Structure formats: C-alpha cells, structure tokens
Amino acid sequence: MTGLSDAELIAAVLAGDIDSFAGLVRRYQDTCTRFAVRMLGSHVDADDALQSAFMRAFRGLRRCNDPDHFGGWLYQIVVNECRTHASRQRHRGLRFPSAPDAIERAVAPGSEEEPDRDVGGHIERALSMLPSDQREAFLLKHVEELTYEEIAAMTGVSVSALKMRVKRACDGLRDLLEGVYRA
C-alpha cells in the first residue's frame, strides 16, 4: 500500500476499499502532528485536532479535486481545525502554561534554579505567546517552509497580510526573548 500514490489510495477508498485510507494517514500523520503540536502547544490537543481533521478529510474525499496533491488539501483542513481548537483553548483558558513565567523562572539572572538549557522549549514558549494568526503564519512560513503564495492559497489570507503577520511574529519573538535575555 505504501507504494501507491495519493491519487491511487484515494481512488481505492472511493471505490469502497476503506482501509486504503490508512495509507494516507501513515503518510501524513507525523508531518501534520508537528504543525499541530507547535500551533496548539499540546500533544493531546494536537491529537484531538488531527483526529477531527483526518475525519473531515475522509468524509470530504470526493471534494479533493486534485488527488495527486492530497497533502496540500489535507494541510488546509489541518490548519482550519487547529484554528478551531486554538479558539476553544482560548475560551477554556487552558492553552499553554504561563509562558513568560516559565521562561523567566528558567533563566532569569540570579535565579536559584538551574539554568534551563532547553533552547527549543524556550522558543516554543515564546511562540505560544504570539496571537494565533501570527503563530500560524510564522509556522507555515518558517517551520513548514511553505511559500507565501502557498500559504495564501491555503488560508485565504493575502500575501501582503501574511508577510505582515510573519514580521509581527518575528518582532514579537524578539521582544519577548530579548526581555528575558537582556544583558
């Protein structure tokens, strides 16, 4: 099954071979997990969002107009599902642990705590403080390494607006981390 193209797997599902969908799941679950975890800051929430996203993709498989590019189509669904979950997180007030506090406790000058050398963790916590639209744009551009045109097609946001979001995200990251690590 792994040797089949996306289009072949989709055709098999639509013909009634439901288990062929597992081939698509295996192919994309880890890539989607990275984005969802970075976006939502929680493996549990990411898992939940991706279960919903893959089910939406399965239900709407007939609407995948370009089966050879199933991945891009799926990614669009994942992005939308993560937006929904991020919104729920805000309502629940359960998103990330207090990121500034966590960063400050970890590395604040004079802290009695052992300095935290988890570079990725610090950046993730700083990232978590960004507004979700800026975080999403930054992740898609610089972590998933999509072009602005690809992101625009996926999100429906104009290229100029995306560039502004990414710039603001970079500024926000710089400001947040600069405050913590200022000499």
Place this chain on the structure above:
Amino acid sequence: MTAFETYWKGFIVPENYDQKTESEEAAFADRIAEPLRAPERAHPSFEKRLMERVRMEGAVLYPQPSPGNGSWWRHEWVIRLSARSGIAIAAGIGAIIALSGIAVGSRISARSQGSSPLAQATTVRDTVQLVRFVFVDSGAASVALVGDFNEWTRGATELKRSGAPGVWTVSVALTPGRHEYAFIINGSQWVADPLALRSSDDFGTESSVIRIGTAAQSTT
C-alpha cells in the same frame, strides 16, 4: 551564560535591529525556526483510533459494489417522482429535484420541460436558491440528505414525511453553482442518481450532481 543565551545573543539583538535587512530578518526567523522543525510523531494509537472511526462511517460513505451485480441500487430501490413535486413547482417553491431510479426513471424537469435536467431553478438570479429535494419510498423509516453543502454530514439534513405515503421532502438553500448530493436511507443505504453520477463524478462514485443556475440558466 546558558546555551540559550549564547544562541540568542549571537544574532537576535543587534543594536540596529529596526534597520535590519530583509535577509537578516529571514536569517533570524530561520534560526528561531530551526529547533521548531524537529520532527514530531503522532501517538502510536493515532492510526488505530482514527481507522476505527473511518470504518464506521466508510461503509455508508463509500460502499463497495455488490459482487456480480454492477448496479446494486437498481434492484434495491425504486424511486419515483412524487405528485407533490408538481404542486411545489406550481407554488413557486423553487427548484425541485426528483431522484429517479433506473427502474422507473422519471424526472420532473424532463417531463415538464422536454429537457433532461436534474433540477430546475426558477428563483431570482444571484441569490441563494431554495431547492426542494423529494424522495419517495414507502419502506423508508428515515431519509437523510448529504452533500457538499452540509459537508457530507449524516444527520445534518433530514428529510421529513410530507404527508403523502412514502414521500419525504426537505428544502435546502443552495448557492448558484455545482453541488453534489446523495440520500441515506434508514441510516445506512446510500442512494444516488446514477445518471448524474456517471456524468459528473471524477471518481465514478455515487454522488448526484445538481447545477444551480440563475433565472436565465436552466440547471442540469
């Protein structure tokens, strides 16, 4: 100095940050993004849990053809046009769809207009159009409509008994353009118009297709 401070101060806080070039900003973003690009793995049970849900819905969404019987629905269902459909047209409700089985194969538009559209729209152009779906089956206990307009969600659009024996109807507001749909009978049987399916579906599957046009356009 922590590893992070070293990592950070090397490139992030230049005095002239505001004057930095686009390439410098890109380099900054790239350095920040680098640890975020570390791979993540889905939970080991992710696929299993997902596929359980997929299999539950898949039998209805993407049924396998019956072996040795190329068109299972031809023998399973005979769907005919309700007389109430004509009443609906006269009342100006809007477009009416009559799903027709091969065995009987009647369509309101074909009969009344001398053409072969699946549906006929008579509403004001550039507006959402109210489309009435009519399904006739005296043995059905429930009839649901699924389509791209409700994201193929079972239970989102249930047909109701119209009063006449075996006649189920629902009206749905559709935007102009192409829409796909099908009926689910008794929660499990997928029924679609075979002609619309063959002429319109990219994958040769069972969906029906309706094109909602403007007042000046007949629908197909």
